Amino acid sequence: MGYWKDIVVGGRSLVEGMRVTGRALFKPVVTVPYPRRRLEMSPAYRGHIELKVFPETGTHGCIACGTCQRVCPSGVIKVQGVKEHARSGKVATHYVIDFTRCSLCGLCVESCPTQTLQFSTEYELAGPSRWDGVVDLVQRMEESRS
Amino acid sequence: MAEQFAEPVRQHLYSLNLGPQHPSTHGVLRVLLTLDGEYIVEADPVIGYGHRGHEKMGENRTYLQFMPNTSRIDYLSGLLYNHGFCLAVEKLTGIEPPERARYIRVICAELNRISSHLLWFGTYLMDLGAFTPFLYCFDDRENILDILDRVSGSRLTYSYCRFGGVTRDIDDVFIEQTRAFVKRLRSRWKDYHNLVTKNVIFIHRTRDVGVIDKDLALRFGVTGPNLRAAGVPFDMRKVEPYEVYDRFDFEIPVGEKGDALDRYRVRLEEMEQSCRIIEQALDQLPDGPYRQERVRLKVKPPRGEVYFAFESARGQTAYYLVSDGSPYPYRCHVRVPSFGNLHCLTEVLRETLVADAISILGSIDIVVPEIDR
Numbered sequence: 264m265g266y267w268k269d270i271v272v273g274g275r276s277l278v279e280g281m282r283v284t285g286r287a288l289f290k291p292v293v294t295v296p297y298p299r300r301r302l303e304m305s306p307a308y309r310g311h312i313e314l315k316v317f318p319e320t321g322t323h324g325c326i327a328c329g330t331c332q333r334v335c336p337s338g339v340i341k342v343q344g345v346k347e348h349a350r351s352g353k354v355a356t357h358y359v360i361d362f363t364r365c366s367l368c369g370l371c372v373e374s375c376p377t378q379t380l381q382f383s384t385e386y387e388l389a390g391p392s393r394w395d396g397v398v399d400l401v402q403r404m405e406e407s408r409s
Numbered sequence: 410m411a412e413q414f415a416e417p418v419r420q421h422l423y424s425l426n427l428g429p430q431h432p433s434t435h436g437v438l439r440v441l442l443t444l445d446g447e448y449i450v451e452a453d454p455v456i457g458y459g460h461r462g463h464e465k466m467g468e469n470r471t472y473l474q475f476m477p478n479t480s481r482i483d484y485l486s487g488l489l490y491n492h493g494f495c496l497a498v499e500k501l502t503g504i505e506p507p508e509r510a511r512y513i514r515v516i517c518a519e520l521n522r523i524s525s526h527l528l529w530f531g532t533y534l535m536d537l538g539a540f541t542p543f544l545y546c547f548d549d550r551e552n553i554l555d556i557l558d559r560v561s562g563s564r565l566t567y568s569y570c571r572f573g574g575v576t577r578d579i580d581d582v583f584i585e586q587t588r589a590f591v592k593r594l595r596s597r598w599k600d601y602h603n604l605v606t607k608n609v610i611f612i613h614r615t616r617d618v619g620v621i622d623k624d625l626a627l628r629f630g631v632t633g634p635n636l637r638a639a640g641v642p643f644d645m646r647k648v649e650p651y652e653v654y655d656r657f658d659f660e661i662p663v664g665e666k667g668d669a670l671d672r673y674r675v676r677l678e679e680m681e682q683s684c685r686i687i688e689q690a691l692d693q694l695p696d697g698p699y700r701q702e703r704v705r706l707k708v709k710p711p712r713g714e715v716y717f718a719f720e721s722a723r724g725q726t727a728y729y730l731v732s733d734g735s736p737y738p739y740r741c742h743v744r745v746p747s748f749g750n751l752h753c754l755t756e757v758l759r760e761t762l763v764a765d766a767i768s769i770l771g772s773i774d775i776v777v778p779e780i781d782r
Contacts, residue, residue: 273609283604284541293548305555307562307577334706336474368477368568369576374706382562 309367310383312360314404317379323404324379325355331371331380337364340371355401362388363396422450427766429458435532436777440754442766449766452758454751459781467741472498472708473572475741480566482743483779485528486722488521488557488567495570496651497717497728502572502710509697510574511653516587516690517557517569519683523594524553525722526676526683529774533673534605536771537614542605549594556586572708574700584691591684601677615669619757619769622667629756630749633724635773638675639667645720657689669772676774707736714740723747723774743782747775 295302304310314323327344339361344353372380390396427440437458443451463482467475479494480487492514499506506514527550531543554564560577561569569575605611621631626639636643642661646654662678664671710732718727724746731740750773758766 269609276603276607276609279603280605280608283600287545293551305559305562307559309562330706334474336470336477366477366481366566367563369562370473370476373571373576 304384304386308382308384308386309369310385311362311365311367311388311398312371312380312400313383314358314400315379315381316404316408323355323401324377325358325401326377327353327355328376330374330376334370334374336368336370337366339365357402358400359397360400361397363393421445425763427770429455435771435775437781438751438775438777440758440766440770442758442763444763447762447764449758449761449763452754452766454754456748456751456777456780459778461778461782463782464741464743468738471706471736472710472738473706475738476571477566477568480568481778482745482782483721483723483726483747483776484565485776486521486525487565488561488569489518489525489719489721490726491568491570492518492652493717493719493721493726494728495572496719497715497730498572498708498710500717501713501715501730501732502708504573504701504704504708506573506701507698508695509578510699510701512690512694513575513579513699514570515652515654516579516687516694517560517567517575519687519690520553520557520587520590521567522722523680523683524550524557526680527553529676529722530601533771533774534611536767537611539605539608539611542601545597545600545604549597552586552590552593556583556590559583559586571700571704573704574698576700578699584694587687587691591687594680594684598677598681606674606677612670614765614768615673615772617666618669618765619761619772620666620668621753621757621773625753625756626667629753631724631753632746632749633720633722633774634675634679635667635672635724635750637661638664638671640665643725645718645725649718651717651719653690654686656693657686659685659689669768672772672774709734709736718744721746723776723779724750745779745782747777747779751775751780 314325316322317324325342327342329342332340332342341359342355343357344355346353369382372382422443422445425442425444427442429437429439439455439458441453441455442449463478466478476491476494479490482490527546531546534542557567558564560579560583561567621635621639623639623641626636626641632643640663642663644661645651647661659682662675662682664675712732712734714729714731716727716729718725725744726746727744729740729742729744730738733739754769757769761769
């Protein structure tokens, strides 16, 4: 490319580019001023897990089988359950997750035989202590119901 | 340039560390440069700052438990890595995913490829000093993330594929959104070309800069768009068609010289080809189940080994898995494309300017955590 041609063609290309930028000024804003306006989370959003409350029983359906505990890649979940009578099934009394180590893969939710796990849509999960990430889901569920 | 460089009167060589904390190295890469004035005498990429031991982790967990790791090896094309790992394990165990799942995977994988290329497009131009294109392509990329978020529930580390299918089925809204996105992206090419491709500053900073020719590329195992820019039409989707890629009509864009401008052009053209694949896949999408039901959580493949190569956004990626019959892989190795792509820099960066080093480093599109893994 010759010197003068370079200047003319190059100069025109810069003007063309500026025109694209100029047009963008009159297009609608695509960002959201976050704390003042929030977007709705998608229905499939994978937040931390929580126990689903079944309306028929009024409580969760966790039988403390420990499948989620075994399938979790990071060893985040600890489940404990008791049998009320010798012949009854187990019911979870403690379901502790360490959210700080969770990678939100969703294997626990998929593997649950009673489908009592679901993802919450919470996403503001920062805290000053690392123990803020350790939550007992059974306790959390009871608190939210009362 | 070479004459100036060849016989200096007095040589004042000095070393310069480019990185590990440099905005243009995209992660923690250190390139140890030996400089003579502004010219690079020797470049030595130092890797390993982001080593997390993914391969070793793979040997200590079940096949399914390694799935979330795969999207973290290369965080920009997480779904492609998920997809590849699924295919590798399916080949090892003989699980057959239903037809619909295959199409869903291909659609999502191609969307992910576009998002990865769009991110490269923005960050590369930001390396070159142009800030505005970054905003436009992130606007487009955000659309893809929203679409994928709707089905997979995650925006970056998807872990969407499962052995024998995917986690969630796609619905009409997804199809509609994807079609709208493809249409929108096509309408954007003109803006991109006006803003960047024709821009004289951009052309001067990329033409004949960082030439990776055919010979060099083959010697260092360079794959992906970098190899195709050198004129070699090598794409795993065509060479060894996996999944349902053999049913689609698409082309492999190739460059001529293998300079930064060619690499740019090839990637832009590749996005268009991905759009074509997505459209055809949406047209052919069959009904039926999206997941095979009878797959155990702890898959136990028979004794044996598998090597499965696929095309990720950066080039030929492969999983090598050895099974000893237990639910845990005996060996899990990942072949990453960025490693070969990065190490040809030792040759390419020689006798170039420091300012061009940033342009070259950006143009080969490396993801450093993928190399370190």
